[in-house]
Amino acid sequence: MPSEDRERDWQLGKTHRKVDAMERMRGITRYTDDLKLPGMLHAKILRSPHAHARIKSIDLAPALAIPGVFAAVTGQDFKIPYGIIPWTQDENALAVDKVCHVGDGVVAIAAIDEDTANAACKAVRIEYEVLRAFFDPAEALKVRDRDSTINPYARKGNLSKHVLLEFGEVDAELASSDLVIEGEYHFEGTTHGAIEPHCALAHVETNGILTVWSATQVSHYLHRELSKVLELPPHRIRVIQPPLGGAFGGKSEPFDLEFCVSKLAMITKRPVKLLYTREEVFYAHRGRHPMKMKYRTGFSRDGKIKAVDAKTLLDGGAYSSFGLVTTYYSGQLLCAPYAFGTYRFDSTRAYTNKPACGPKRGHGSVQPRFAMEIQLDKAAVALGIDPIELRRRNDIGANTQTINEFRVGSNGFSECLDKVEAASGWRERRATLPYGRGLGVAGSTYISGTNYPIYPNEMPQAGVQICLDRSGRARVFSGANDIGQGSNTMLAVIVSEELGLPLEDIRVLSADTDLCPVDLGAYSSRITLMVGNACLAAAQKLRSKVCESVAKRWKVAKNRVVLAGRMAIDREDPERNISSAEAFVWAEVDHGLLGEVGSYNTPKDRHGDYRGATIGASPAYSFTAHLAEVEVDPETGIVDVKKIWVAHDCGKALSKRIVEGQIEGSTYMGFGEALMEEHLVDAQHRGAHAGPSLLDYRMPTFLDTPEIAAMIVEAPDANGPYGAKEAGEGPLHSTIPAIANAIYDAVGIRLDRLPFTPARVLAAIQERQRREQAGELAPHKPSTDEQRKIA
Amino acid sequence: MSHLLLSMTVNGEPVQVAAPAHHTLLEVLRYKLDLIGTKQGCDKGDCGACTVQIDGVPQLSCLTLALHAEGRSVTTVEGLGLQAGGCHPLQDAFDRWDAAQCGFCTPGILMSAEALLRRTAGRPLTRQAVCEALAGNLCRCTGYTKIIDAVLDVGQQMNGEVAHAE
Numbered sequence: 021m022p023s024e025d026r027e028r029d030w031q032l033g034k035t036h037r038k039v040d041a042m043e044r045m046r047g048i049t050r051y052t053d054d055l056k057l058p059g060m061l062h063a064k065i066l067r068s069p070h071a072h073a074r075i076k077s078i079d080l081a082p083a084l085a086i087p088g089v090f091a092a093v094t095g096q097d098f099k100i101p102y103g104i105i106p107w108t109q110d111e112n113a114l115a116v117d118k119v120c121h122v123g124d125g126v127v128a129i130a131a132i133d134e135d136t137a138n139a140a141c142k143a144v145r146i147e148y149e150v151l152r153a154f155f156d157p158a159e160a161l162k163v164r165d166r167d168s169t170i171n172p173y174a175r176k177g178n179l180s181k182h183v184l185l186e187f188g189e190v191d192a193e194l195a196s197s198d199l200v201i202e203g204e205y206h207f208e209g210t211t212h213g214a215i216e217p218h219c220a221l222a223h224v225e226t227n228g229i230l231t232v233w234s235a236t237q238v239s240h241y242l243h244r245e246l247s248k249v250l251e252l253p254p255h256r257i258r259v260i261q262p263p264l265g266g267a268f269g270g271k272s273e274p275f276d277l278e279f280c281v282s283k284l285a286m287i288t289k290r291p292v293k294l295l296y297t298r299e300e301v302f303y304a305h306r307g308r309h310p311m312k313m314k315y316r317t318g319f320s321r322d323g324k325i326k327a328v329d330a331k332t333l334l335d336g337g338a339y340s341s342f343g344l345v346t347t348y349y350s351g352q353l354l355c356a357p358y359a360f361g362t363y364r365f366d367s368t369r370a371y372t373n374k375p376a377c378g379p380k381r382g383h384g385s386v387q388p389r390f391a392m393e394i395q396l397d398k399a400a401v402a403l404g405i406d407p408i409e410l411r412r413r414n415d416i417g418a419n420t421q422t423i424n425e426f427r428v429g430s431n432g433f434s435e436c437l438d439k440v441e442a443a444s445g446w447r448e449r450r451a452t453l454p455y456g457r458g459l460g461v462a463g464s465t466y467i468s469g470t471n472y473p474i475y476p477n478e479m480p481q482a483g484v485q486i487c488l489d490r491s492g493r494a495r496v497f498s499g500a501n502d503i504g505q506g507s508n509t510m511l512a513v514i515v516s517e518e519l520g521l522p523l524e525d526i527r528v529l530s531a532d533t534d535l536c537p538v539d540l541g542a543y544s545s546r547i548t549l550m551v552g553n554a555c556l557a558a559a560q561k562l563r564s565k566v567c568e569s570v571a572k573r574w575k576v577a578k579n580r581v582v583l584a585g586r587m588a589i590d591r592e593d594p595e596r597n598i599s600s601a602e603a604f605v606w607a608e609v610d611h612g613l614l615g616e617v618g619s620y621n622t623p624k625d626r627h628g629d630y631r632g633a634t635i636g637a638s639p640a641y642s643f644t645a646h647l648a649e650v651e652v653d654p655e656t657g658i659v660d661v662k663k664i665w666v667a668h669d670c671g672k673a674l675s676k677r678i679v680e681g682q683i684e685g686s687t688y689m690g691f692g693e694a695l696m697e698e699h700l701v702d703a704q705h706r707g708a709h710a711g712p713s714l715l716d717y718r719m720p721t722f723l724d725t726p727e728i729a730a731m732i733v734e735a736p737d738a739n740g741p742y743g744a745k746e747a748g749e750g751p752l753h754s755t756i757p758a759i760a761n762a763i764y765d766a767v768g769i770r771l772d773r774l775p776f777t778p779a780r781v782l783a784a785i786q787e788r789q790r791r792e793q794a795g796e797l798a799p800h801k802p803s804t805d806e807q808r809k810i811a
Numbered sequence: 812m813s814h815l816l817l818s819m820t821v822n823g824e825p826v827q828v829a830a831p832a833h834h835t836l837l838e839v840l841r842y843k844l845d846l847i848g849t850k851q852g853c854d855k856g857d858c859g860a861c862t863v864q865i866d867g868v869p870q871l872s873c874l875t876l877a878l879h880a881e882g883r884s885v886t887t888v889e890g891l892g893l894q895a896g897g898c899h900p901l902q903d904a905f906d907r908w909d910a911a912q913c914g915f916c917t918p919g920i921l922m923s924a925e926a927l928l929r930r931t932a933g934r935p936l937t938r939q940a941v942c943e944a945l946a947g948n949l950c951r952c953t954g955y956t957k958i959i960d961a962v963l964d965v966g967q968q969m970n971g972e973v974a975h976a977e
Binding site for chain 1: 831841842845846847848849850851852853854855857858860887888889891892898902905906907908909911912913914915916917918921941942943945946947948949950951952953954955956957958959
């Protein structure tokens with residue numbers, strides 16, 4: 021927490037120009053594909069046209085005979101498997117004996133330029149024996165024979181992971197509930213769609229160190245996996261993450277290209293670069309898992325949630341990726357912001373012959389949130405309770421424990437509900453909106469980092485080193501990956517706040533495994549809380565040294581020295597001040613070179629002790645409420661989202677616009693998933709992607725995206741730096757069900773399958789009209805006359 | 812592979828460059844002229860990250876053969892600031908508004924937005940006009956909100972209107 025002598029909030033919560041934004045505006049930032057080294061070769065990967073096939077033979081000779089081709093590698097060069105989760109290392113850099121989905125990498129070739137590498141890929145002759153492919157997870161789970169087992173390392177047929185956890189007597193509580201809502205939901209899954217395609221460049225330096233520049237959000241994990249697969253000790257490898265063009269979870273594990281450029285650079289002794297085509301990005305995927313979810317939710321008459329019973333089938337694709345965690349998250353992350361009386365979830369992840377699924381913004385919990393929030397909306401209608409009021413009645417509150425034994429600290433959910441309710445005019449307007457217009461609400465929660473790292477170890481989860489020098493400058497060394505979310509600026513704001521320097525006097529060097537302390541990476545919304553805490557610890561040590569040296573010379577108490585505005589100032593006599601540079605010189609005279617480290621480890625008392633209890637446990641939870649207004653055209657089924665109000669409890673906004681930007685970007689992404697996006701593999705075309713381009717995979721444009729009103733709620737958390745929690749993933753979740761619930765309010769249809777395309781909406785409207793005409797249902801939103809009669 | 816010797820003006824400077832006949836303007840700018848500010852996001856005209864101006868008109872450089880630029884004037888994001896003493900008002904506004912998160916789509920958006928401001932000079936700039944002009948540029952980070960704010964801010968300043976509230 022902030023020290024007493026700090027000039028409070030001279031930087032916190034302000035708007036900032038980001039430390040590295042202007043060079044991006046000017047086009048001079050070097051992203052990975054902007055790097056060019058002397059003698060550099062270009063590599064391409066030849067990929068499988070089959071969803072499931074044994075590789076009988078590969079003839080590289082015709083490719084190697086082409087002038088300008090330097091080297092080729094196959095799965096035989098990468099026999100050691102890897103995987104982001106230590107217990108499920110079930111993929112190889114290139115296919116060893118068989119391919120498991122269309123787009124699986126088979127051969128990588130380095131050549132003088134891309135054209136030559138492409139020509140060489142075409143010249144390779146591969147003989148395949150096609151095997152039966154599975155595109156439906158339920159079908160895949162039915163078979164157990166070796167030939168039908170998709171993943172070469174799988175030990176239980178096509179079962180990737182099964183989790184069954186029960187808290188309390190669910191069946192008994194359901195039986196005694198006043199109302200049980202049953203629903204089946206289908207989220208086909210979506211992909212990240214970062215505008216920068218994956219890219220990697222490798223070079224063996226003259227000192228023998230393999231340097232890999234990669235568009236990754238997890239440079240440390242990449243470092244580890246490169247070491248394993250290439251059989252090089254870690255100290256012989258340096259991983260650098262150049263500025264990144266978006267990630268959203270799509271770059272949060274190693275990919276084939278990083279291993280291929282490394283190996284090809286080692287063979288050719290030349291730098292080798294590989295840039296994915298957009299089509300390859302779609303096949304690399306690791307996006308949101310398709311989930312089929314069955315929910316039974318029991319309520320008391322007054323709307324309290326007595327029991328939640330969830331059964332979920334996850335379509336994992338060909339490899340595990342983060343799937344073990346996803347399977348847990350599909351249940352574990354649902355237990356706030358509402359108190360559950362009892363809870364059971366039964367989640368099964370299956371392998372299929374599709375690109376592997378993994379983590380996308382809101383990992384594993386966006387899909388069940390969609391189901392849960394529609395269940396709540398159905399209950400509100402059935403019980404005649406206002407949907408916001410129903411959520412308030414179930415609010416779990418602050419400083420409490422969830423049914424699955426996660427300890428929740430701060431909680432601003434109720435204020436989030438208040439804000440969206442007031443801003444949207446919910447109370448006054450909702451009852452007055454005509455047929456075709458509607459308002460819908462939903463809430464959600466998310467983690468601020470996970471309590472345990474991906475590979476078990478007891479070291480701190482984050483570390484930061486800060487140096488000050490006589491020029492009045494601070495240098496911050498952090499392994500954290502700035503992926504566009506602004507984490508470098510977040511660190512600079514903390515250093516600025518503590519040491520009184522403006523942001524332009526602070527250099528942040530990040531994500532270089534040779535220069536920076538280890539950080540685990542940009543995933544699970546961990547950086548602000550974890551790396552922020554580590555940075556704060558280091559900055560406060562330096563601050564103390566500087567203030568001490570200044571106080572000594574001024575002969576005043578240390579707490580009279582304030583660092584702000586590039587100065588050290590006497591709090592009681594502001595006329596007495598010196599520049600930061602001068603203060604740093606005094607401190608260096610007294611203490612020697614000014615450098616400090618800070619580290620952060622998670623509290624270990626945030627979860628229960630059952631198997632799986634740690635997965636989803638976080639030092640702090642963020643909370644969000646979304647409220648959407650829609651207009652639905654009953655003639656066409658087109659849903660026009662007019663506006664989305666979103667309030668997000670981020671604990672404390674360290675930099676206001678950056679937090680708003682995360683809320684807006686998350687909400688936009690959820691909007692796209694609700695109405696437009698679907699990552700679909702086409703079983704009718706042998707497992708080819710249904711549209712691996714940014715034209716066919718429809719991401720919202722400027723014209724599609726509704727107005728988004730982002731509101732910041734601050735319920736400071738004792739575990740966050742200055743109380744800060746995450747803001748980058750939570751504000752996606754409840755966008756989707758808020759829109760679904762608004763559509764119900766508008767036209768009385770429940771959409772259980774995403775996305776809400778005009779065809780699906782229209783079919784549901786027509787079905788409702790048929791049932792209304794048959795007398796099975798009363799008209800939705802009767803005209804005012806009819807309303808008056810009912811009243 | 813036959814090469815062509817192309818002559819064009821790039822960011823105000825005459826340039827001669829040899830490139831294979833089938834190469835796009837994007838490839839020539841990025842890989843021959845080292846103008847890396849222009850980005851490749853999809854290489855098929857879907858994302859707008861590669862937008863440059865040819866004779867002042869925004870064009871997708873990934874769908875434009877380099878040959879098409881022969882004898883013409885090409886402006887990339889690197890040239891945008893040159894016209895305004897190093898930093899174009901749009902670049903400054905994008906920085907102030909945090910209108911770029913990862914910044915990868917930003918060069919293309921700036922090139923589309925600058926052309927919009929010239930087309931609409933002297934007339935009030937509306938949110939709808941901004942969205943229509945930029946609809947060919949995908950951004951995956953921002954939800955577009957702050958980009959719209961930044962462009963409207965500059966448009967209003969250029970038209971001498973009251974600046975957008977901070």
